C-alpha cells in the first residue's frame with residue numbers, strides 16, 4: 001500500500017476511533033452536550049476524508065453505502081488483513 | 086443489519102512470521118475470553134435489555150468486538166502465513182495444521198474449539214451486565230498474558246490497544262449497570 005494511502009487511512013481510523021469512543025460514551029451519557037458536539041464534528045470530518053479516500057482508492061463500504069462510479073472496485077486488493085511484510 | 090467496512094479499526098503490522106505467538110493469540114479469536122465470544126455474548130443479550138442505553142451499549146460494543154475479531158484474525162493470519170512447516174512443527178502447531186493448514190479456525194490456545202457454553206444470556210439485565218463486566222476483565226487479563234509472551238514490538242502495540250479497549254468497555258458496562266439499577270429501583274420494590 002502506498003504511503004499516501006496509508007496516511008489517509010490512518011487519519012480516517014483516528015477519526016473513526018474518536019467517533020466510536022464518543023458514541024459509546026454517549027450511550028450512557030446521552031445528555032452530554034459537549035460529547036454530542038464533538039461526535040458530530042468528528043463524524044463530519046470523517047465523512048469528508050472518507051469521500052476523498054474513496055475517490056482515490058475505491059469504496060470503503062458495500063451494500064450501497066459507497067459509490068463505485070467507473071468500475072466495480074469493491075473486490076480490488078488489498079483486503080484489510082492483507083498487510084505486506 | 087451490519088455493514089462491512091474495508092479497513093481495520095486499528096492497523097496491524099507484522100514484519101516476521103511467529104507461529105508460536107499465532108498459537109497463543111488465536112485464543113482471542115476462538116477462546117473463552119476471545120472476541121468472538123465477546124461479540125456474540127453482547128449481541129444476543131441486547132434483545133432483553135430493559136432500557137435504551139443498555140441496548141445501545143451492547144449493540145455498539147458487540148459490533149466493536151467484531152472489528153476486534155478481525156484485528157486478531159489479521160494478526161494470526163500474518164504470523165503464520167509465511168511460517169515454514171519446520172517451524173510450525175517446532176512450536177507444536179502441527180496438530181492445528183493437520184486440521185486447518187494455515188487457515189483460521191475458532192480455537193483456544195490449546196486447540197479446543199469454540200463453544201456457546203463460553204457465554205450466557207440470562208434474561209436478567211443485572212446478571213447479564215455482571216457477566217459482561219467480568220468478561221471484559223478476563224479479556225484484559227488475557228491480553229496482558231499475551232503481551233508478556235510476545236517480544237515483537239509491532240505485535241505488542243496491537244495487543245496493548247486491544248487491552249485498552251477492554252478497560253473502556255468495562256467502564257461503559259459499569260455505567261450501564263448503574264442505569265439499569267436506577268431504572269429497576271424506580272419501577273419495583275424488592
Ligand SMILES: [Fe+2]
Nearest residue numbers: 221250251254
Ligand atoms: Fe471488549
